[in-house]
Every structure is written in C-alpha cells, then in structure tokens.
Amino acid sequence: MSDSATPATDEHETEYGEVVGFLTDLIRIDTSNPVKPERPAAEYVAEKLAEAGLEPRIFESDQGRASVVARLEGSGSSADALLVHGHLDVVPADPADWSVHPFAGEVKDGLVWGRGAVDMKDMDAMTLAVVRRMLREGRRPRRDIVLAFLADEEAGGNYGAKFLADKHPELFEGCTEAISEVGGYSYEINPELRLYLIETAQKGLAWMRLHARGQAGHGSMLNTDNAVTRVAQAVARIGAHEFPVTLTPTVRDFLTEVCEAMGIEFDPKQPEAAVAQLGPLARFIGATLRHTANPTMLEAGYKSNVIPERASAVIDGRFLPGGQDEFLAAIDELAGPGVTRENIHLDRSVESPFGTPLVETMLAALQAEDPAARTVPYCLSAGTDNKTFASLGMTGYGFVPLRLTPDLDFAAMFHGVDERVPVSALDFGARVLDRFLMAA
Structure with missing residues (x-):
C-alpha cells in the first residue's frame, strides 16, 4: 500500500514504467477523427497485447476505421465477464493554439502533454501496462476481462462500438458490466478527503x-x-x-x-x-x-x-x-x-446504480492507494460508448482512476488546448486499476 501523502516510489514507477511510454507513443499516432483513421493505433495496441500472450483481433468497419478486441481469461469460470473499453480516436487539435505540439507526446514538468492525454489514451495506456504486468507475473483476474480499444467514439461510435455491438456481439459474450472514461478522477476537498467521481449516468x-x-x-x-x-x-x-x-x-x-x-x-x-x-x-x-x-x-x-x-x-x-x-x-x-x-x-441516456459490488471494489482499490479517497456518483452531460454497450445488457460506469493535483483544471483538459495529465496520476491509476481488475 502506498502512502497517500507521498509521491509514487521508484519501485512503483518501475513496475508501471511502460504506462508513460505507451501514452506518448499513442499520442504521437495522430488519430484525429474523422481525418486520421485509427488503424495505426489499433495495430500498435494489438502488437503490445500479442507480445503479452493474448490473441487480439482487429476489426475494420471501413477503410482504416479499426478497433481491437481481446479477452483475458479469468480464474473463475462461472463468473460474469467485465468489459474494459477505451477509444483510440481523438478530436482534432491546431498546433498553433498549443504551447507544445499536440501530437509530439512531450513529457515535461511532470506531465504528459498532447491530444488524448486525458481523452482517453491515458486509460488505453494504463490498461496495456496493467494487463501486460499481470500476464508477466502469471496472475489472472477473478473474472474474464474483455479489452476493447475502439474507433470513432468522438463521432458517436458508428465505426467502432456500434459496429462491433451490431456485427460482432459474440465478442462480448458474458459481459454484464463495463468501465470506461470520464470518471474515477479525484477532487481534493482537503488533504484528508479526496472525492473520486464515479460516472454512473x-x-x-x-x-x-x-x-x-x-x-x-x-x-x-x-x-x-x-x-x-x-x-x-x-x-x-x-x-x-x-x-x-x-x-x-x-x-x-x-x-x-x-x-x-x-x-x-x-x-x-x-x-x-x-x-x-x-x-x-x-x-x-x-x-x-x-x-x-x-x-x-x-x-x-x-x-x-x-x-x-x-x-x-x-x-x-x-x-x-x-x-x-x-x-x-x-x-x-x-x-x-x-x-x-x-x-x-x-x-439513449443511461443511469446505473451506485450501491453495487463493482463500485465497492472501485472504492477499495482507491483507498488501498489513497486512504483519503471517497467515491461519489455523478451524471455526465456528454456521452461515452457505455451507451452502446448498455444495449447489450451491460451496466456501465466511468472509472479511469487518477489522483490529480489540486491546481489542474481537469474539466478544461477534455477537448481543450494544452491537454495534459500528471505522470504521478498515471502511475497511481495503474496501481488502482491493477487492484480493481484483480478483485472485480
């Protein structure tokens, strides 16, 4: 258990050292929707999953509009599966508006800068880093984890989540719950209390x-x-x-x-x-x-x-x-x-219950790394691919665990100029995600 008052140790940075490199690599692969297709990013993700021993499949709904899906088998054969999904596309960015190039994947001042650093290549990178470490160490989660890295979320998902749900629903067999973006981040009330917003609606x-x-x-x-x-x-x-x-x-x-x-x-x-x-x-x-x-x-x-x-x-x-x-x-x-x-x-709109075992597992994983953590539900005014997976009967939540510094205007990072995420938040998020996936 890490001390909530101190930064990540060198050991933790080594354990999840891949996360920063994965994020910078993904940022440098420009997937601006609709002008840059996701195929290069999909191939990158598939390669990293295959290196770890999984069997990822790439699904192309149109020229270059590619998504990746893989299944990590759990140790409990009778347990329902959990879907962990992120999107590979980003909204466009004009370099003239930024203080760094939005697709350079620059690391400075303890932050990773670039389009997608928050929305949502950070979660893609954390997922890759955590799953690869699990497999290296021979650990298996309790339940099957379906990993989906999707195209076209920023334009409604027709070439990504909707295509897969319509044409390949068998990929998500057994999935009853899902986690994805725009939730799990912290808001510090004081040094002894941090609220982590879980998107439930x-x-x-x-x-x-x-x-x-x-x-x-x-x-x-x-x-x-x-x-x-x-x-x-x-x-x-x-x-x-x-x-x-x-x-x-x-x-x-x-x-x-x-x-x-x-x-x-x-x-x-x-x-x-x-x-x-x-x-x-x-x-x-x-x-x-x-x-x-x-x-x-x-x-x-x-x-x-x-x-x-x-x-x-x-x-x-x-x-x-x-x-x-x-x-x-x-x-x-x-x-x-x-x-x-x-x-x-x-x-559609969606609204999921907050008092569930899955949300309790989120809280336990957060508090193991930050004893000052408390979870609260919230409604997202926008939307994510959880809407599509709700049509397959899944209960979806926004859970990208990040412990943020109080000075970061996190809301401004989404589709904003100078999008960035602290390296310490990525390391924290990988540790929490690891705990969560193993216990979920």
Whole structure:
C-alpha cells in the first residue's frame, strides 16, 4: 500500500514504467477523427497485447476505421465477464493554439502533454501496462476481462462500438458490466478527503437538423413565406429556452454528498445555488440539472439577392435520463409550424446504480492507494460508448482512476488546448486499476 501523502516510489514507477511510454507513443499516432483513421493505433495496441500472450483481433468497419478486441481469461469460470473499453480516436487539435505540439507526446514538468492525454489514451495506456504486468507475473483476474480499444467514439461510435455491438456481439459474450472514461478522477476537498467521481449516468444525445421551406424569390420583393426567417425564429426560440430544473437520482445523490463534504447548504428546491459554490466541479455537473439544446449550425441560401426555398439549422440536444420523449416534444413545440425535425444522431441516456459490488471494489482499490479517497456518483452531460454497450445488457460506469493535483483544471483538459495529465496520476491509476481488475 502506498502512502497517500507521498509521491509514487521508484519501485512503483518501475513496475508501471511502460504506462508513460505507451501514452506518448499513442499520442504521437495522430488519430484525429474523422481525418486520421485509427488503424495505426489499433495495430500498435494489438502488437503490445500479442507480445503479452493474448490473441487480439482487429476489426475494420471501413477503410482504416479499426478497433481491437481481446479477452483475458479469468480464474473463475462461472463468473460474469467485465468489459474494459477505451477509444483510440481523438478530436482534432491546431498546433498553433498549443504551447507544445499536440501530437509530439512531450513529457515535461511532470506531465504528459498532447491530444488524448486525458481523452482517453491515458486509460488505453494504463490498461496495456496493467494487463501486460499481470500476464508477466502469471496472475489472472477473478473474472474474464474483455479489452476493447475502439474507433470513432468522438463521432458517436458508428465505426467502432456500434459496429462491433451490431456485427460482432459474440465478442462480448458474458459481459454484464463495463468501465470506461470520464470518471474515477479525484477532487481534493482537503488533504484528508479526496472525492473520486464515479460516472454512473449520462444524458442522452440528440443531434437534430431543423428544416424550413418557403417561397423562393427575388431579394428585392416582399416575401412573407421566407424559409430563412422561419428557421431563424425557431433557432432563436430554442436557443433562448431554459428547460426546468429536474433532479435525477444521480444528481441529487451527488449534490447531497459533495455539499456535505464541502460544508455547503443544499436545498433540493434550489440546486443551482449549491452548484454555483462548487468551483471547478460546477463544470462537470452544471449541465446535468436540466435538458439543454444549443444551436450550432445554420445553412441557407446561395446568393445575396435570392430568397432560398430551403433553410436549415443544427441543434445539439442533451436530455436527462428518462426524459427523451419529453425533450423531443418540447423541441418540436419550440420549432413551431412549418419547421420539421430530422434526427442526425439520437442516442439513449443511461443511469446505473451506485450501491453495487463493482463500485465497492472501485472504492477499495482507491483507498488501498489513497486512504483519503471517497467515491461519489455523478451524471455526465456528454456521452461515452457505455451507451452502446448498455444495449447489450451491460451496466456501465466511468472509472479511469487518477489522483490529480489540486491546481489542474481537469474539466478544461477534455477537448481543450494544452491537454495534459500528471505522470504521478498515471502511475497511481495503474496501481488502482491493477487492484480493481484483480478483485472485480
């Protein structure tokens, strides 16, 4: 057991020394979705798994859009399997905006810098390092572990998780639970108490295109049937609309526990007052109090003096667990007459129980390395591939264990400039992940 007040020892750094190298290598393989395919990263991962004695398989859904799946057999033949999945793609990054090149995989000031350092090649690297060490030492987890390194998560998973779930569901035979990204990281209340946020719920996703038709004509003439005006009015109504606050069970539990830990008064009738006092945590939780709908794109016309027959807009909608029908009905009402809605990408919301043996195992693994650890559930305002695996009957959680330094604005790292993760957090995460996988 490592002392929570001291950094990782040289011994621990040696034990998991591969993790930093794996992460820097993966960052240097540019997998910016959609312009850079995942195949080179998939081949790298498959090679590392094969070296350890596993039999990874690469599945290509389209040219270069590759995922890797392997199964690590456990010692308990009757136990259900656990899926550990991460994605290989990243969002693009403009080097001109960064203080280091986003695909150089640079290590400086005790941090690994680059696109994917947090989202989520860090977990890919930790998983590789832990599994390889297990196999070197002849250790087997209690249950089968299915390892999946996936394509296309940043664009909805059609070329990755959704492809595999639809075309190769047999890969996940026996899997009842899954862990993946955006959870398990720490928030320090004080040196004696660190909260580790476990993602147990996700808002649903509704990317929608609104269409309006009108009378085409000359720009100099009167026109009361203007498609541009109609879609613009719909966008204005939707963009200005504030959905009512709705406390889901996960968000209520999060606020109750966090406010108690921070000494903040929490009135369930006025949750926004509590959220306003949460500091950096407010970024993660603020958008989970209500449905949201943000206009993101407009398209109409082809010449300044021609009134077009058609106009369209794109809305990024996120709905609370259990609120899909209510949300879409509200969007249709706000859009108004003469405007139709097309679903570009509609994906479910999910909400998993917190008081489960798997979450208890997470806490035990965390506290073995950090006695000041306490786990709390939270709802993610975005989404992960756990949505897809829920369709196969799996209960999913966000658990990438990282003990973060208090000065790191972790929320800003996701899709942000100068994305980076402490080397000490990677070492901590590998130790916790090892304990967790062996006991899960």
